[in-house]
Amino acid sequence: MSASQEQTLEPQRAAELLGRIEENVHLVIVGKEHVVRLAITGLVAGGHVLLQDLPGTGKTMLARALATSVGGTFRRIQCTPDLLPSDITGSSIFNQKDLSFEFIPGPIFANVVLADEVNRATPRSQSALLEAMGEGQVTVEGTTRTLERPFFVIATQNPTEFHGTYPLPESQLDRFILSAEMGAPTDAEAMEVLARRERGDPISQLSGVVDLGDVLELQDACLRVVAAPAIRTYIVSLLQGVRARPDVLLPASMRSGVYLQRAAQAWALFEGRDFVLPDDVKLLAGPVLAHRLSMRGRAKADEMVQALVASLPIPPLRQH
Amino acid sequence: MAALKLRLPASPVENSLEGRAFVFSGFCVAVLAIVLYGQDYVVPAAGVAATAIGHVVSYLGRARKRSMLGQALLASLVFAGLAYFLADSVLALFGGVLPQANFAIALVAVTSFDLKTRRNCYSSLWISLAILYLAAVYAWDYPFGILVGLWAVCLAGFWVASHLRRMGARLSAPPAALAAVVLGTLAVGLAGFVLIPQPTSLAPSPVVVSLPNFVSFKGELENPALPLVQLSGDPSGATSTIDLHYRGRLGDSPVMYVRTGAPAYWRGLVFDTYQGGVWTTSKRGFLEMQPYIPPRLLPPAPPNNLGTFVQVFRVLRPLPGVINAAYPIQSLYAPVTSLREDSYGTFFTPDLLQPGQTYSVVSYLPNLTANELKNEPAANAAQFIDPIYLDDGALSQQARSLALTAVGGHTATEFDEVMALTNYLQTNFRYSQQLGHVPAGRDPVDWFLFDVKIGYCEQFATAETLMLRSLGIPARLATGYSTGTYDPVLDQSVVREHDAHAWVEVWFPSHGWVPVDPSPGFSALAATQFPSHWAAGGIARLIPHLEIGAPLGAIGSLGLVAVIPVAVAIAVLVVFAWAWLRTRRRRGRGGTKAGPCESELLRLYERVQRKLGRRRAPPETPLEYLSGASPGPVLGVLEQVTDAVNEGAYAGRWPDPNVVRGLADRLS
The missing domain is CATH 3.40.50.300 (P-loop containing nucleotide triphosphate hydrolases)
Structure with a gap:
């Protein structure tokens, strides 16, 4: 080599x-x-x-x-x-x-x-x-x-x-x-x-x-690829948001959070970035999280994740 | 021109049940203070009940949108409360005890039905604080501090429940720093406790004048209501005495509230004969009168009268049937079967005054300024029919010569003489409520003037009265209460046990009896004056209990000891400043401070958003905001700012100050 x-x-x-x-x-x-x-x-x-x-x-x-x-x-x-x-x-x-x-x-x-x-x-x-x-x-x-x-x-x-x-x-x-x-x-x-x-x-x-x-x-x-503390905060709050939804039977596992971060890192490479944006996380939340959630009744996991992503505040831009 | 937008930033809906419980508890604490100190029960009880219902209603409906009708109803209820307040306070229609507190309670009760957001909850808490303030006007004891502490706990609890929960944060503090703060505070408190002069027997410390002192104090006369006077059963009050060998207990409990247009001395019994350390009265006749005494039955207005003012007294504890009031009286009403007037112009009720009883008095306000009184020449003073007011037989030769020394050179007018003696007593003798016993066989006045040189109002007033008489100026001893704690906003005084007072009345032939107060820390000319509502002094008095220390005149008698509290305060300040500077320097060295460009860039980002007329929504990422922005000249800047913000916030690479400045220039 x-x-x-x-x-x-x-x-x-x-x-x-x-x-x-x-x-x-x-x-x-x-x-x-x-x-x-x-x-x-x-x-x-x-x-x-x-x-x-x-x-x-x-x-x-x-x-x-x-x-x-x-x-x-x-x-x-x-x-x-x-x-x-x-x-x-x-x-x-x-x-x-x-x-x-x-x-x-x-x-x-x-x-x-x-x-x-x-x-x-x-x-x-x-x-x-x-x-x-x-x-x-x-x-x-x-x-x-x-x-x-x-x-x-x-x-x-x-x-x-x-x-x-x-x-x-x-x-x-x-x-x-x-x-x-x-x-x-x-x-x-x-x-x-x-x-x-x-x-x-x-x-x-x-x-x-x-x-x-x-x-x-x-x-x-x-x-x-760098995932800033703000990104980690965002992912954790996303997982907590999923957990708090009443129509979720089986919440998102810790592994799903790890995967979400990793996938976002990979996605950032497509745009030649060496850091993750919350946009990456937003975009990948559905594909990474939806299939592993067990929902109550006829609720659609994918729609739930999309709704959550659209309403969850991103972490403050100011870090200090 | 852009339309002016006057809209508050959005406040989040308050979902925390614990937070709401704290808001309600804070209100309950304030209402408890009103109940304890204002002795008002009906409206507070109703208010607490209504507020409890309101909290439940608003918690259940917190997710619902506010309806126009509901808001209108709330607004009209608030105005109804305001109407009640005006009716009760200005017009006195309901005879409410504390109309302002009742209004605030009604306000909390009404708005508790609309506690939707965090801001609403805070408003409720602040109104509770206002209620607490209204109670503070009447409170004069340490337990009130407990109530304030409880309220502060409720505020902190709400903050924790609302903010920390929402941020998902947990309270944590470095244990070492926390321990240092706690121990440091304890040490400072301990140092203050040790170093600041405490009321001990014979300690020359007027600093304690306004502080609760019933712990170390024991009086021989257990007559808390009128502590200085020994009352007899005689309906004329003529056999009541003041014995300088004994003294009463002067605690901190309120004796009465006085709603008054002007702060004044509330005069009660008057004494004219002094023998062997005991004051008695010589005239024993009295007049039976109706409970309402109109002006025509009383002496006419003094020639130099400035006006009249009304006082309403509310008795808080059983009082002897003496009507304390500002002097001279124009008219008087007391809800009793009959009134008696003694020869000194003091009125009596047939029975004890009971808690809750009120009486009202209209008093003249004679113009008794220094300029006015100076017009009377000294020679006129003795033109007085009753020689009893010139009887100085009990005074020793030593004291007579002291009086002559005191007024030496100030004999032009009667007023000059009186003031010279008063000032002499105020500056050369110390005021203390902690006084030992008069030795057997020693005259109390001589003991005060030449042995201990420490005394309280009785000693000062007795000495001054007798010394004035020795100079040929008619004088007598007046007792009663000093003004008490006067609140110019409420036009109300709270009179406490320790406000019991004795002073001198001096005869000026063309002005009548003029009050003069020789006790250090009191104004020498004790005549009533209208309060200056707007002067700095008046504003300082808006803050309850600011005047913990003693008046300047009293501090003067302290000597070097008075420096100690100031020195402790300065030392504490210096230590705090040093600690603050140290942490600042350390922080600067550690480099944990945010780069200056971060704040500048984010401020610039906010500016761009303002310029675009739409703020970034919390769930929106900077890129999403950029794609939603309308095209225009600002868009180019927004693109670059967005890139910089992303790079900074998510890669930790904040731009150069020059870059930010360049972007800002482009924006403007």
């Missing part, structure tokens, strides 16, 4: 790298700038992202395009009710030639993993996946194997009202740094999608624009 690589990444350079990834992903994904940026934020923040929407809205395409753009290995786990934990982590099989057990790594051993329709897997398989997400390592047959960095999981999930789903428990939802909804495309976007697919699938021509080292540097730069 040369001396220049050890130096910290300039915020401007980080913004430029991120711009390149974004641009590349948009070769495949039409529109959805916000969701794309959220997904990249999750990657830079070193977390994992949950995409929720109906089938066929481009969740898988986004995951694949992102994986290709950063040039890492990409594996996909199609979750079904009969998926076993060993199908995710891999298992040892007996090698007749050497008369020994040989470990065949599962799809989890990759830089970018797409866990498609994660809520169709049984809770047992889900927890195997989520353990790997939380610890960055898997334990198979008594041997602990570390996963290569960067390790980034994009899980997609169908809305829970669908048949044959096992909703993720709250503790496991809590492990995703943020969650986003793809949303239906506009008419113009739909026409653009059709136009691009006329001569085949554009993803086959997609190539990497940054390498894994750049991603690690971006993750490093993210940690060096």
